[in-house]
Amino acid sequence: MPSGMRSHSLSIYSLISHVVRSYMVCSDSLRSCSCVLVAVSLWLCASPWVMPAQAQGPSYEMGRAPTDEEMRRLGSSISPDGEGLPAGSGTSAKGVELYARRCAGCHGAKLEGTKNAPSLAGGKGSIGTAQPDRTIGSFWPFAPPIWDYVKRAMPPGAGGSLTDDEAYSLTAFILHRNDLIPENEVIDAKSLSKVKMPNRDGFFPAKLDDINKQRCRVGTCK
Numbered sequence: 001m002p003s004g005m006r007s008h009s010l011s012i013y014s015l016i017s018h019v020v021r022s023y024m025v026c027s028d029s030l031r032s033c034s035c036v037l038v039a040v041s042l043w044l045c046a047s048p049w050v051m052p053a054q055a056q057g058p059s060y061e062m063g064r065a066p067t068d069e070e071m072r073r074l075g076s077s078i079s080p081d082g083e084g085l086p087a088g089s090g091t092s093a094k095g096v097e098l099y100a101r102r103c104a105g106c107h108g109a110k111l112e113g114t115k116n117a118p119s120l121a122g123g124k125g126s127i128g129t130a131q132p133d134r135t136i137g138s139f140w141p142f143a144p145p146i147w148d149y150v151k152r153a154m155p156p157g158a159g160g161s162l163t164d165d166e167a168y169s170l171t172a173f174i175l176h177r178n179d180l181i182p183e184n185e186v187i188d189a190k191s192l193s194k195v196k197m198p199n200r201d202g203f204f205p206a207k208l209d210d211i212n213k214q215r216c217r218v219g220t221c222k
């Protein structure tokens, strides 16, 4: 049995036995009950059987720690304002061939989407209507997360396989096909952060009071 599991079941056993003991004393008098409960709580906090399970978590003896290289490829943290974007650059023109080779099979040659993947362009002006078409161009409020998403997750199963420059070129390609930048604009950390997405001001904090008043569920409120 893995060591983590053993310490876990021991701590549950000790917890049950002490609850039973404290219940037996409880039936004698109320005062001794509270004394024993306090003592048991203190004992549990100090117990070496409980502490390792809580402090370290169970060990399932599976998997391994990620390598530095894996963390570099997949563990990036890019904020909406572009902080954390790496060096490098790309243009839509450079992304054309790459998109056709590695993305169009799922997202469609014209970014129109297929049954396997959502569209990446279009939907202009549809947000706020009864039938919103949520694409990067119509819906996403910030541009830097496009780079982050493409780099980290696309193509599915091979996330992190694109170079930083390739991810910049594909981001530029998607932005260009949404009429948001010219074909030859160089997209890098600085210029990507400056792209203002059409739906930037379309998000606002939910007013929970209003939602509760209307008693409606997410997605069905008017």
Ligand code: HEC
Pocket (backbone or CB within 6 Å): 099, 102, 103, 104, 105, 106, 107, 116, 117, 118, 119, 120, 134, 135, 136, 146, 149, 150, 154, 155, 156, 170
């Ligand atoms: C095997 C099919 C497949 C391929 C190839 C693929 N994608 Fe995707 N892509 C998907 C699916 C499925 C989703 C939706 C994932 C989800 O919502 O959880 C997606 C989502 C996305 C999104 C987010 C869209 C949105 O509005 O939420 C972007 C951006 C994207 N893909 C870009 C790319 C790029 C760039 C490539 C080429 C490097 C690519 N994808 C290749 C299947 C694919």
